[in-house]
Every structure is written in C-alpha cells, then in structure tokens.
C-alpha cells in the first residue's frame with residue numbers, strides 16, 4: 063500500500079470527511095487576491111500577521127515536498143435555536159480550547175505521520191480554503207466559502223486542515239473553481255446584511271459582521287449597527303441561505319445536549335451584564351477571538367443586538383448599563399440601542415445620564431435623543 067493510501071485510510075478512520083493532496087508551490091491566486099485590494103487587509107498587518115507569507119509554502123518550508131488537506135465537518139449535530147442567528151455556527155463548536163473533539167483527531171493524525179517517519183508542519187497561517195481547492199477536496203461558492211467537493215453532501219460547513227509533508231506524494235486533481243448552480247442568482251450576496259459581499263467571489267472583510275464583532279477596534283460604525291442585527295459574534299447568513307447547503311441542513315440531525323446546556327450563558331442580556339468570571343469561564347473558552355481583557359467588546363456587541371431586538375423589555379437593562387458600565391463604547395452603544403428601541407422610559411434614561419457624560423457617550427446620547 064502506498065503512503066498516500068495509508069494516510070488517506072488513517073484520516074478517514076479518524077473521522078475526517080475527506081483527504082486531498084497537493085504540491086507545495088506558493089498559492090499564487092490567493093497572493094494575487096490579497097495584493098489586488100490591500101486597503102481591505104491592512105488591519106491584518108496592523109495585528110502583526112502576514113497573509114501572503116502563509117501562502118508562500120515552499121519558500122517558507124523548502125524541505126516540504128507535498129501537502130495533505132484534511133476536511134472536518136463541524137455540523138454533525140443541530141445548533142441550539144437560541145444561538146442560531148446570533149453566533150456563527152463554526153464558533154459554537156470551536157474545539158481549540160477544550161480539545162475534546164476534532165483537535166484530538168488532528169493530534170492523532172500528526173502522531174501517525176510521526177510513526178510513518180514523515181516530517182510535517184501544521185500551520186494555521188496556511189490559507190485553508192485555497193489549499194483545500196488545490197488539493198481537490200473543495201470548490202468555491204460565490205460567497206467566498208469553501209464547499210466540500212465529495213463529502214458533507216457538498217456543504218460549506220467544513221474546516222480545512224492543511225499540513226505540509228516532507229514526503230513526495232502524487233497530487234490530486236485541483237478543483238479551484240466556483241461550484242454554484244447557474245440557477246442560483248447570488249442569493250448569498252442578496253442576503254448579506256452589511257453589503258460585505260459586494261460581487262461574486264468578492265468580500266470586503268471590513269464590512270463583514272465577523273470582522274466587526276471580534277477584530278474591529280472601538281465602537282461599531284453607525285452605518286453597520288442596524289444591518290448587523292442580532293449577530294453578536296460572527297455571522298453565517300451567506301452560508302445559511304445557500305441552496306448548496308440545503309441538503310445537509312434539511313437532515314434530521316441529532317441534538318447537541320452540552321451545547322444546549324451552555325446556550326443560556328450566551329444570551330445577550332446575560333452577556334451585557336456578565337462578570338469577568340462569567341466571561342473567562344463560560345464564554346471565552348468557546349469563543350476566544352476577543353481577548354480576556356476586552357470584555358467591553360462583548361458587552362458592546364450584546365448591547366447593539368438588544369437594540370435590534372425591537373423589544374422594549376430590554377430598555378431597563380440597557381439603561382442600567384448606560385448608567386454604570388465603565389467602558390465608554392458599551393455606554394455609547396447602550397445609548398444607541400435605547401434610541402433605537404425608543405419610548406418614554408428610554409428617553410428618560412438618556413436624559414438623566416446626559417449631564418454625566420462627555421465626548422463619545424455624550425454624542426451618542428444626543429443622537430439617540432434626536433431619534434426618539
């Protein structure tokens with residue numbers, strides 16, 4: 063049996079959905095895409111990362127002779143209705159802190175590579191979707207997501223895990239192509255609430271809800287607050303509306319009791335008022351892109367989501383946070399949400415707080431009052 067067959071068999075035995083192999087030449091198409099619109103990716107550089115560097119493959123790792131890409135299906139169980147539409151599905155089951163599920167499978171696969179005497183590099187800096195397409199295990203959607211080519215009923219609910227190898231393994235046929243049916247007239251673009259998807263295969267991360275809920279600094283720009291709706295952390299609307307995902311989503315999948323049990327910890331009113339202890343022990347271990355020191359970012363997102371609920375039951379909790387939260391971005395967003403919910407109680411809370419505020423929050427209160 064060839065090494066390729068042994069690695070494939072092992073990966074499938076460990077529960078990966080599919081396995082593909084490709085070369086280690088730089089992912090040039092990815093590099094060109096980043097270079098074509100640098101203004102949309104400057105924030106990555108500002109964070110100290112280098113997207114193009116990860117795509118250089120053989121230039122960074124001259125010893126590597128091939129790359130294997132493993133496909134993980136993260137939608138094997140239902141997602142709790144309380145979390146859907148507020149938290150992107152991929153974040154609800156992220157195993158990287160708990161390390162009880164697919165991280166174990168990856169570790170076991172890396173162990174198998176060691177047993178086979180294969181040197182490897184598993185780097186999260188390697189562009190995963192483009193690697194999967196070049197290894198023939200995924201195609202693209204016009205929403206920029208990777209869709210399984212032969213597994214998961216063709217759905218996009220996948221993670222791709224690229225691993226460089228020092229063994230020369232015959233590459234599979236690449237599938238760097240859009241696999242959307244011609245009859246779908248860009249449902250993903252129409253559904254994107256913020257206009258981040260601005261044409262087929264083009265997404266502006268600066269307008270994407272995902273970026274704005276966990277990476278963006280400061281208070282969320284005014285023009286995005288309403289379109290961001292109830293999303294608190296990430297977004298998967300452009301995948302949820304996609305007909306390529308229907309066959310998978312229409313199945314009767316099992317429930318996920320541990321996730322159902324945790325769902326209460328993530329309700330927006332809980333997040334707005336949570337303690338540092340709740341954040342560090344209940345929230346952060348599952349959704350960890352926002353630092354433990356930045357609890358205010360979570361509270362600001364929760365405040366904005368509550369303002370978009372259209373339910374004046376949330377006025378008292380927003381008024382309380384406007385009065386006592388120490389973070390001006392949280393208070394500023396509470397003011398916006400009170401203005402959006404409106405009514406005499408919201409107006410009274412804004413007016414009573416106004417004399418105590420200046421700068422950002424004073425400006426937000428005045429704008430909110432002008433709306434009521």
Ligand code: SF4
Nearest residue numbers: 203204242246250304
């Ligand atoms: S919604 Fe339509 S155009 Fe968008 S990714 Fe899905 S099939 Fe393609």
Ligand code: SF4
Nearest residue numbers: 254270271297299300
């Ligand atoms: S994740 Fe949400 S905001 Fe981002 S492109 Fe998709 S639909 Fe638009």
